[in-house]
Amino acid sequence: MTILLLEDETLIALDLQYALEAAGHSVTALSSNQAAYAWLDDNTPSAAIIDLKLRDGDSRALADRLANSQIPMVIYTGHDIENTDLAASLHQVPILKKPADQEGxxxxxxxxLAAVA
Known part of the structure; x- marks a missing residue:
């Protein structure tokens, strides 16, 4: 199972990658929207963990694309999302606020993943 991890903070990305790999997943860790869109041109993840604010911009459109493709995901962000407009496709996606423990x-x-199995 391949998990797309879209996170631009290196230490957070590494911690999450190790936790996901320890849980038996293969991880593609990317740090920009540009890299994620390029990767998605040729790949389909089993699930994704997405930070909404990256150095190269907002990733809500990318998250919406994944949700519309029925890719299970978690949004993990340190930014205020209460005042953020999210596409209807993202209203049921769990949003975890940084910091959170990797196991959670x-x-x-x-x-x-279990909800779509």
Missing amino acids: IVATLHAQ
Whole structure:
């Protein structure tokens, strides 16, 4: 199972990658919207963990694309999302606020995967 991890903070990305790999997942860790769109041209993840604000911009459109493709995901962000307009496709996606423990993030992702199984 391949998990797309879209996170531009290196230490957070590494911690999450290790936690996901320890749970038996293959991880593609990317740090920009540009890299994620390029990767998605040729790949389809089993699930995703997405930060909404990256150095190269907002990733809500990318998250919407994944949701519309029925890709289970978790949004993990340190930014204020209460005042953020999210596409209707993202209203049921769990949103975890940074910082959160890796085990909780992985458990939330597993719940999303189980919901579509």
